[in-house]
Amino acid sequence: MKMKLADIVFPGLLIAMSVLGLSECNKFTESAALLPRICLWILIALSVGIMLKALLRKEDKTIAFNWGRAGIIIAALILYVVIIPIAGYYAATVLFTFALMFAFGVRNKVILIAVPLGFALFVFLVFGQLLSLTPPKPFFM
Amino acid sequence: MLQNLLNGLSAILTLQNGLFMVLGTIIGILAGAIPGLSSTLAISLLVPITFVMDPLPALAMLAGIYNGGMYGGSISSILFNVPGAASATVTAFDGHPMAMNGRSARALQLAVLASFTGGIISVFALILLSAPLAKVVLAFGPAEYFWVAVFGISIVVSLSSEGMMKGLAAGVFGMVVSMVGMDPATAVPRFDFGNIYMSGGFQLTSILLGMFSIPSAISLLEEKFKGKIDLAEENKAEKVRLFSYWFRYWPNYIRSSIIGVIVGIIPAAGGNIASFVAYDTTKKLSKHPETFGKGEPEGVISSEAANNAVTGGSFIPLLTMGIPGSPAAAAIMGAFMVQGIILGPQLFTSNTKLVYGLMWSMLFTNIIMLFAGYYGAKVVRKALGVDKEVLAPLIFAFSVIGCYSIRNSMFDVRVMLIFGVIGFFMKKYGYPSAAFILGYILSPLLEENLQRVIQLTRGNVFSGKSGLFGSGLSWLMIALTVMSLVFPYIMSWIGKRKQAKGEQGIPEDD
Numbered sequence: 001m002k003m004k005l006a007d008i009v010f011p012g013l014l015i016a017m018s019v020l021g022l023s024e025c026n027k028f029t030e031s032a033a034l035l036p037r038i039c040l041w042i043l044i045a046l047s048v049g050i051m052l053k054a055l056l057r058k059e060d061k062t063i064a065f066n067w068g069r070a071g072i073i074i075a076a077l078i079l080y081v082v083i084i085p086i087a088g089y090y091a092a093t094v095l096f097t098f099a100l101m102f103a104f105g106v107r108n109k110v111i112l113i114a115v116p117l118g119f120a121l122f123v124f125l126v127f128g129q130l131l132s133l134t135p136p137k138p139f140f141m
Numbered sequence: 142m143l144q145n146l147l148n149g150l151s152a153i154l155t156l157q158n159g160l161f162m163v164l165g166t167i168i169g170i171l172a173g174a175i176p177g178l179s180s181t182l183a184i185s186l187l188v189p190i191t192f193v194m195d196p197l198p199a200l201a202m203l204a205g206i207y208n209g210g211m212y213g214g215s216i217s218s219i220l221f222n223v224p225g226a227a228s229a230t231v232t233a234f235d236g237h238p239m240a241m242n243g244r245s246a247r248a249l250q251l252a253v254l255a256s257f258t259g260g261i262i263s264v265f266a267l268i269l270l271s272a273p274l275a276k277v278v279l280a281f282g283p284a285e286y287f288w289v290a291v292f293g294i295s296i297v298v299s300l301s302s303e304g305m306m307k308g309l310a311a312g313v314f315g316m317v318v319s320m321v322g323m324d325p326a327t328a329v330p331r332f333d334f335g336n337i338y339m340s341g342g343f344q345l346t347s348i349l350l351g352m353f354s355i356p357s358a359i360s361l362l363e364e365k366f367k368g369k370i371d372l373a374e375e376n377k378a379e380k381v382r383l384f385s386y387w388f389r390y391w392p393n394y395i396r397s398s399i400i401g402v403i404v405g406i407i408p409a410a411g412g413n414i415a416s417f418v419a420y421d422t423t424k425k426l427s428k429h430p431e432t433f434g435k436g437e438p439e440g441v442i443s444s445e446a447a448n449n450a451v452t453g454g455s456f457i458p459l460l461t462m463g464i465p466g467s468p469a470a471a472a473i474m475g476a477f478m479v480q481g482i483i484l485g486p487q488l489f490t491s492n493t494k495l496v497y498g499l500m501w502s503m504l505f506t507n508i509i510m511l512f513a514g515y516y517g518a519k520v521v522r523k524a525l526g527v528d529k530e531v532l533a534p535l536i537f538a539f540s541v542i543g544c545y546s547i548r549n550s551m552f553d554v555r556v557m558l559i560f561g562v563i564g565f566f567m568k569k570y571g572y573p574s575a576a577f578i579l580g581y582i583l584s585p586l587l588e589e590n591l592q593r594v595i596q597l598t599r600g601n602v603f604s605g606k607s608g609l610f611g612s613g614l615s616w617l618m619i620a621l622t623v624m625s626l627v628f629p630y631i632m633s634w635i636g637k638r639k640q641a642k643g644e645q646g647i648p649e650d651d
Binding site for chain 1: 304324332334528534535545549561567
């Protein structure tokens, strides 16, 4: 994405969020709404400033961004967080690390199997045994 | 103070603390050395674990990561010409040419000795300066604390490489996010949209991991690391004797360390600025400035001594005023908050063992770093070959379990994921995540004290002794705020002048 476009889209989102925030402020008491209002107006002013600066800028640069790779990673992360309460942390983690490594070109079978299982064992020993913390369990347990 | 130092020493000298300091230092060196990772990321990942640990070993481990990470950045700088951390950028100017000429072992050892010297001198500065400063801060009332928070937030300006407005926008965005939950004065729920989980606000660990660890891990996979080992055969005939360098170049070690300490005390003026200033000073004082940039050992020394001297210096505003002056310090502040410890001058009277124990841990982790760096350079060199495709999924999985374990809550994990994605785009388009974190952390301090000033002055905040401008200390903090806003422009002006003379500029700090 071009920097100029990004400098219009991102502040635009901040302005939208600030407007929503300002309308929410009407539900608070005066003292509770004071600082949020100040901050949201400052945020709107800064966002407008960034937008204007971008519009007035003559030169533009392209930010190197692989949308495909970033999309796969973010989708995998969302799926991982959704699956954890269903399959439990250990099963979901083994599946997630294996799938992500495979998707990004790791083909060494030993690494593909040993790393997810070794990591799950490490978490079990450190979090489960040493620190007595319980990772998320599957829904049926 | 001597009694406090002895109490701190007796507290830190346990086997458990020793093990955590060694572990932290090694993790820090590895995290600093691997391009794409950083000590801030490593500290953020381990903050959730410190929740179940005693405070001192937890903080000693994080101090080790901070120190080790500062040195670790020099390894990839020297070997690959790819700084593991921004603070090691200047190290590459002479370190990499040395490696290309078959003197990588010498360059690495110069770097570790310089890092050690800088670190030790900064610890002495921390011990000598923080207690007197804490006494001054004890006199602060709500108005002064309000300005302390404003001063801290003003630091965000210097954290953005893409201009002041983006740094400020990120900082104010962080402040707004911190307002989700109960109002600190009246307990009125704000911005919770009727969601019971949001009424309590967001956990700091979710935000820290979201802003620091997830974007770094996404970037590891999204952009491929292009560094490769392409060094000349090591010159084995050149004998390496570690401390002989110190006696030969001692004025440079001392001078650069002092520069690092001074720069470190100024919040946000981090390791990269310190190393740049020290390098420039050494070059100007040198009898043979033409050798700089071509493998001059003094260049490596000045850069590394200065950037490691920043660590102790940056702890001074953190411990005395609760201002995290650097991203790594903000992450360490997260560990204090997870432990329920409030930073500020009271810490020096209520928790002396912890404060002075932490100072000792800074000293000991520097010694550990010296030995680990000297004897472990070859191991670290091998660790640099770890595939990012293997590392990144593990960072994600570790972040998830760390975030979950604080409150056994999947809501916290979802918050981390959302802020991770936001943080990734912010990083990509020049909005510094460190500025967001500073805003997030300092906003409650600012709001609570503003509310107190309003109550004390019955709404007339601009007049009276309790008002915002009623004391000399308030004006001092206002002056510091103005300085912190102007400082980046002065540095940028100096940088541009240097660039015009054919020199290189300053990158964004780690």
